[in-house]
Amino acid sequence: MSDKIRVGIYGAAGYAGQDMVELMLRHPNIRLVFGTSSTDAGEFIPYTDLRYIPPEEAIIEDADLVVLALPHGASAQVAKQALDAGVRVIDLSADLRLDTPEAYKTWYGLDHPYPELLNAPYGLPEINRDNIRGTLAVGAPGCYPTTTLLGLYPLLATEALDPGAPVIVDAKSGVTGxxxxxxxxxxxxxxxxxxxPYKTGRKHRHVGEIEQEMHKITTQCGPLIFTPHLLPVARGLMASIYVTLNPTMTSDRVHSLYTNHYADEPLVKVLPLGADATLRDAVLSNHCAISITPVTETHVLITSVTDNLRKGASSQGLQCFNLMYGFEETLALI
Amino acid sequence: MSDKIRVGIYGAAGYAGQDMVELMLRHPNIRLVFGTSSTDAGEFIPYTDLRYIPPEEAIIEDADLVVLALPHGASAQVAKQALDAGVRVIDLSADLRLDTPEAYKTWYGLDHPYPELLNAPYGLPEINRDNIRGTLAVGAPGCYPTTTLLGLYPLLATEALDPGAPVIVDAKSGVTGxxxxxxxxxxxxxxxxxxxPYKTGRKHRHVGEIEQEMHKITTQCGPLIFTPHLLPVARGLMASIYVTLNPTMTSDRVHSLYTNHYADEPLVKVLPLGADATLRDAVLSNHCAISITPVTETHVLITSVTDNLRKGASSQGLQCFNLMYGFEETLALI
Amino acid sequence: MSDKIRVGIYGAAGYAGQDMVELMLRHPNIRLVFGTSSTDAGEFIPYTDLRYIPPEEAIIEDADLVVLALPHGASAQVAKQALDAGVRVIDLSADLRLDTPEAYKTWYGLDHPYPELLNAPYGLPEINRDNIRGTLAVGAPGCYPTTTLLGLYPLLATEALDPGAPVIVDAKSGVTGxxxxxxxxxxxxxxxxxxxPYKTGRKHRHVGEIEQEMHKITTQCGPLIFTPHLLPVARGLMASIYVTLNPTMTSDRVHSLYTNHYADEPLVKVLPLGADATLRDAVLSNHCAISITPVTETHVLITSVTDNLRKGASSQGLQCFNLMYGFEETLALI
Amino acid sequence: MSDKIRVGIYGAAGYAGQDMVELMLRHPNIRLVFGTSSTDAGEFIPYTDLRYIPPEEAIIEDADLVVLALPHGASAQVAKQALDAGVRVIDLSADLRLDTPEAYKTWYGLDHPYPELLNAPYGLPEINRDNIRGTLAVGAPGCYPTTTLLGLYPLLATEALDPGAPVIVDAKSGVTGxxxxxxxxxxxxxxxxxxxPYKTGRKHRHVGEIEQEMHKITTQCGPLIFTPHLLPVARGLMASIYVTLNPTMTSDRVHSLYTNHYADEPLVKVLPLGADATLRDAVLSNHCAISITPVTETHVLITSVTDNLRKGASSQGLQCFNLMYGFEETLALI
Structure with missing residues (x-):
């Protein structure tokens, strides 16, 4: 047991926290040392003989790494404390995701208490793998950004979008989100x-995060029009992405662009041409499933789905964990 | 307009209150004069040009009758105030249902502030019609008691149950309950x-109410075993009632007992022998649907279903209203 | 009774047929004379003392008007027979919707057996009221076209769309559809x-119908990109419509355009600016609810919702009925 | 690979078959050699690189053991063929469950084609473990019998029930069943x-199977009153069991009877006294969860839940597999 990495989870009784516990219990190199919960303190953590403890009773130095499944604002405090104590951090909140305190203020309405935390790499391995490897802290992306960015990435990376047309994302999420x-x-x-529908008209906080990451890949794209909806299901997230191509690309070549691009990504599945990704192609899985539908010569529908608690939160965090410690990236994930 | 009965509804934004508003708007002799809501004060009451007001702003004398869709304890206060002001009362809470302050204390853990309110008749018209007619105040039954008592009544009234065997009610309710x-x-x-399942083992408060009313009809019956369950649906309540007959009755005669007994009750539908009542036989209706299944010679399954917000609450209240004012009992209900 | 209009319903046990029966029973000038069903023949039609009859046993001349809730192809046969016998027709299928046999062949893969039926007016009163008044036959629109066209109409009628940008409709329907x-x-x-998602990429048959009607209003609009999804609910249809404005319009003026345009339409509700239409704003209602969200200066999200069986089928058919016979258009509908 | 046990699954695309595939893929000593499906032949079996084949193309001798997830009647044919070829059988249908051809005829309306198959042991390990060990063929129990019998077993084995009172089972199943x-x-x-509710009044075929197994344990019990209901969920089965005790037992001792009895059963979880088993205590698990509620001194409610596709079908089959081959009984199951 002594050579396992000791992990503590803050917010372990929330939906993402519960999923993270389950996934980590299957990982051969992880030992769960504590899980905090304000609401469920004293109860057993499922599948373990540990009990949830109140966050103020957690001894952060008991862990080699902490996972933060806390509200934004709260996460930054614990992240700072952990890093000062030499404990690594995987943050599932928004506190390590944005690049500047200005952006954080814009989207979250708060002055970031520790702007240096914003230097942590963005934890989307398929796009940012090299920066995550070996890092001490990572800000794991939100569920909408993960699903949207994986759905857009090959077109962004090849600068194939018409910068005069918006990128339209009609997104639908289960209630665990x-x-x-x-x-x-x-x-x-x-x-x-x-x-x-909720927070329509670019009001959802993930708009800032998605555009930030899009613009790191290319500035040759129009504004993001993002509409989230609450679906009457527990889990799963679908982003229906409508894009307009520029003359370097035609819609009939997009599917092969995606299959080639993601050929070596075990956690991204591009469906065969003609199939449409359904929510269930991703629910309870650790991958993102993507389907490509050419609509006109210049317009394409990309349907990207994840389990919002897995590839949209916990399993992506664990994928980052594997990169941080040099394990096989998909260990305990496939 | 001047000859309409002016009705005020307390708790008009709750699920039962909303249903009561909708039903009353269809009643030709009712004018809604106010609806109170602590949470939704200021918003429009659907289908009306009135806005919810905070309960403390309601002028009770503006109404000829008030409907109380309030938590138990709160209802008694308003009921007392109304009756003192000469305003009639239909209480959908438990505060006018039980017969004695002792029973109220036992099941609700409170000293009843105005025990005289407990003299109000029990508002289940199919069983207690004569006492409801013309009354100033009525305590409308709970959803579980309504569904259970209508399912049991013909057997109780004919003293056909084995007093040595329990009456087993396995009940399932939608979440609006x-x-x-x-x-x-x-x-x-x-x-x-x-x-x-919840409050299993005779812990649910409706046990006291059901047994009280059973025993008014006959003491020749065994104890009530009552198990409520929360179903993943919004509306509807099913009581699966298992009874043991005494030698005066055989299971093959129970169906005709019920069809005869309820032949003139427009709001109780006894299904043909061989059919099983489903939740949907009652959802969004104002009636109770009942099916009879002989199992052995002495054992019968009675499946009784209502819409918990209608015959289990609001439409039953309106049925009482019609009796209180001498209107056709089913006016605005069929 | 003798002065009521005698109506027969073909396909009366299907979901749209059932709804039509219920609505027509509330109409003071309608007498239901028969309802056909191949699957349920012999069973009672709910809320009536009629039994479903097999379609071949229906005597069409017993009716003054027939409602056809039949599959496309089958409807045309009965419509022809009815009109030849002097019986009026409201067709809920696609057989009277398209304008040319060529379009019918394109989208339904069949030679239309009676192309003259295609002269029937398109039964969307808010757009085509004058042509429906007094007509002998009407082709009631599909659920997706109704919801989409009502959501687009004011912008189309004022030629406010950028013809170089597509009209994107991400639609979600309950399973009764x-x-x-x-x-x-x-x-x-x-x-x-x-x-x-299903029939993505302009493969759904309603694409032809929607574009046909759009182009009657204006040709100044881009191609329709239409993606239907099956939602895990029974009823309700949401069309999330993303449009790009031309320089004659700005996004902040769209809401007042809609409130003005629909001010006198009792069956279209434009929500206040800032509210988002949810499925439940239309489920079990006879109206279409619309919300407007300015996203950028030139991009607007219009969320249009209906009950797919009501304003998307039966209640719209009844609205046409009222126009055909000169009754108040909303009789039995509000 | 050569030392793995080769398994073929008939009916591999049905719900129980799909679950069996998934479970078996995790078992270290199993190699899936084929999966049949009439409807899905040619498509890939999920998580494998095999395709479903039509049942008539399966070469039964390619397998060391076949799992039969077929309709009753069809299973017996393949079971006979397999055993004649020296291939072992786990039958998930009813064809190997009942003890006599007479009982099979009574409950299934068919003459059993190979009555000798009825000698196969009943595959409920917690009750019949010794007879399953090393056997060539096993008839895995139905989902309702598994859940009911595990819920009753300690009381039956101690002969603690009043033989004059019925055993009442109000059961609720998800739609995969x-x-x-x-x-x-x-x-x-x-x-x-x-x-x-469906097949009420002792009409469900599982009544015969449950009573057969009850009577092997004890004849000191009353008749079974069994009411199945279809729940609006995909997976999970709850049996709410109401029993009357005889004077050898009191209700307050039942919980310790169960915790003692099942102390060493890893796939039966008895909840702490005071907790009520919910459907979710078993969904997607391989165990049965049981709660005990004393109601009166002589009446007890036992709530027993399983995942109908797991402990009610596939995982129970795999548990039998482990016993048949001498593996750790819970291998690949916990």
């Missing part, structure tokens, strides 16, 4: 039989 | 794909 | 917890 | 928002 604390909008009766 | 305020147990993710 | 006969894709287990 | 071929009763729209 809204977190475990009860609110009016997650009451069963409000969700059941319903479909609810 | 748990109320509109968000709690962990009504979070979409906790309910979806799940089925949850 | 897929019909009542059991198929693999409507099996509960396949739909539950899933979200499924 | 109804199979994958589309039928009216599994259409999404019919199931959604509904709860449907």
């Amino acid at each position: 809204a977190g475990r604390s009860p609110k009016a909008n997650t009451h069963f009766v409000e969700v059941y039989g319903n479909l609810t | 748990a109320g509109r305020s968000p709690k962990a147990n009504t979070h979409f993710v906790e309910v979806y794909g799940n089925l949850t | 897929a019909g009542r006969s059991p198929k693999a894709n409507t099996h509960f287990v396949e739909v539950y917890g899933n979200l499924t | 109804a199979g994958r071929s589309p039928k009216a009763n599994t259409h999404f729209v019919e199931v959604y928002g509904n709860l449907t």
Whole structure:
């Protein structure tokens, strides 16, 4: 046991935290040393003989690495404390994702307490693998950004989009994405039989994150039009992405662009031409599934789906973990 | 307009309150004068040009009758105030249902503030019609008691049950029955794909109410074994009732007992022998649907279903209203 | 009774047919004379004392008007027979919708047996009211076309769209839209917890119908990109419509354009600016609910929702009925 | 590879078959050699590079053991063929479960073609482990019998039930239990928002199987009253079991009876006293979860839940497999 990496999870009873516990228990090189929860302190962590402890009782130095499944704002505090103590960090919140305190202020309305944390690499391995390897801290992407960016990446990287046309993302997410604390909008009766757009018109915080990462790849693309919807299901996220190509590309070549680009990515599955990715192609899996539909010569629909708690949160965090410690990237994930 | 009965609804934005508003708007002799809501004050009451007001702003004398869709404890206060002001009361809470302050204390853990309110008749018209007619105040039954008592009544009234055997009620309710305020147990993710027994072992408060009413009809019956479950649907309540007959009755005669007994009850539908009542036989209707299944010579399954918000709450309240004012009992209900 | 209009419904046990029966029973000037069903013949039509009859036993002359809730192809046969017998027709299938036999052949793969039927007016009252008034036959629009066209109409009518940009419609429909006969894709287990795009890339038959009607209003618009999805709910249809404006319009003026345009339309509700239309804003209603979200100066999201069985089928048919016979257009509908 | 046991699965594309494929792929001593499907022949078996083959193309001798996830009647034919060829059999259908051809005729309406197959042991390891060990063929129990018998076993084995009172089982199952071929009763729209009792009154075929196994343990029990319901969820089965004790037992001792009895059973979890088993305590697990609720001194509610496709079918089959070949019983199951 002594050579296993000791991991502590903050927010271990939330939906992403629960998933992270389950995944980590299957990893041969991880030993879970604590899981915190304000609401469930004292109860057993499922599949373990540990009990949740209140976050203030966690001794951060007991861990070699901490996973932060906390609200934004709270995460930065623990991340700072961990790094000061020489403990590595995988942050599933937004506190390590954006590149500048200005962007953080814009999208989250807060002054970032420790702007140096924003130097952590963006934890999307398929796009940023080299920077994640061996790092001490990583900001794992949000579920919408992961699904959208993986769906767009080959077209962005080849600068194949018409910069005069918007990138339209009509996204639909299961309710686990809204977190475990009860609110009016997650009451069963409000969700059941319903479909609810929310934070429409570039108001969702993930817009900033997605555009930031898009623009690192290329500035040759139009504005992001992003509409999230709450779906009456527990898990799964679908991004229906509508793009306009520039003259360097035609819609009938996009599918082969994607199959080639992702040929060596075990956690991205490009479906055969003619198939449409459904939510269930990703639910309870650790991968992103993508289908390509040419619509006109210059317009393409890309349907990208993930499990919002897995490739959209916990399994992506674990993929980063493997890169941080030099393990096989997909260890415990396929 | 001047000859319409002016009705005010307390708790008008809760699930039962919303349903009551909708039903009352269809009633030709009712004018809605106010609806209170602590949470939604200021918003429009659907289908009306009234806005919800905070309960403390309601002028009770503006109404001829108030409907109380409030938590138990709160209802008694308003009921008392209304009756003192000469305003009639239909209480959808438990505060007017039980017969004695002792029973109220036992099941609700509170000293009843106005025990005289407990003299109000029990508002189940098919069983207690004569006492409801013309009354000033009525305590409308709970959803489980309504569905259970209508399912049992003909057998109780004919004293056909074996007093040495329990009456077993395995009940399943949609989530509107748990109320509109968000709690962990009504979070979409906790309910979806799940089925949850709760307050098993005679712990549910409706046990006291059901047994009280059973024993008014006959004491020749065994104890009630009552198990409620939370179903992953919004509306509807099914009580699967297992009874043992005494020698005066055989199972093959129960169906005709029920069809005869309920022949003139427009809001109770006894299904043909061989059919099984499903939840949907009652959802969005104002009636109770009942099927009878002889199992052995002495054992019968009675499946009784209602819409928990309608015959289990609002439409039953309106049925009482019609009786209280001498209208056709089913006016605006069929 | 003798002065009521006698209506027969073909396909009365399908989902749209069932809804049509319910609505027509509430109409003071309609008497239902028969309902056909191949699968349910002999069973009672709910809420009536009629039984479904096999379609071949229906005597079309018993009716003054027939509603056809039949598969395309089958409808045309009955429509022809009805009109030849002097019986009026409301067709809920596609057989009277398209304008030319060529278009019908393109989208339905069949030679239209009676091309003269295609002269029937398109039954979308808010756009084509004058042509529906007094007509003998009407082709009621599909659910996707209704929801999309109502969502687009004010912008089309004012020629405010950029003809160089596509009109993107990401649509989501409840499962009643897929019909009542059991198929693999409507099996509960396949739909539950899933979200499924289908007939993506301009392959859905409604593309032809929507573009036909768009082009009657204006040719100044780009191609339609239409993606339908199957939602895990029973009823409701949402069209998320992404448009690009031309210089005659700015996004901040679109909301007032819509509120003005639809000010006198009782069956179209434009939500206040800032609100997003949810599925439930239309489910079990007879109207279309629309919300407007300015995204950039030139891009707007229009969310248009209907109940696919009501304004997307039966209630729209009844609205046409009222126009055909000169009744108040919303009689029995509001 | 050569020392792995070669397994072929008939009916591998059905819901139980799919689950069996997934489980077996995780078993270190199993090599899947074929999977048959009439409907999906030619398509890939998920997670493998095999394609489904039509059952008539399977070469049974290619396998050391076959799993039969076929309809009753069809299973017996393949089981006979397999055993004649020296290939072992795990039958998930009913063809090897009942003890006599008379019982088979009674409950399935067919003359059993090979009555000798009925000598196969009943594949419920917690009750019949010794007879399963090393056997050539096993009839794995149905989902309702598994869940009911595990819920009753300690009380039956100690002869603690009142033989004059019925054993009442109110059972609720997810829709996967109804199979994958589309039928009216599994259409999404019919199931959604509904709860449907079916085959009430001792008409369900599992009644014969449950009583047969109960009576092998003890004849000191009353008749089985069994009511199955179709729940609007995909997976999971709950049996709410109401029993009456005889004077040798009191309700407050039942919980310790169960915890003792099942202390060494890794695939049966008895919940702490006071907790109620929910569907989710078993969904996607390989175990049965049981809660005990004393109701009166002589009446107890036992809530027993399984995943109908796992402990109710595939994982139980695999547990039998481990016993048949002498592997650790829970290999690949915990």
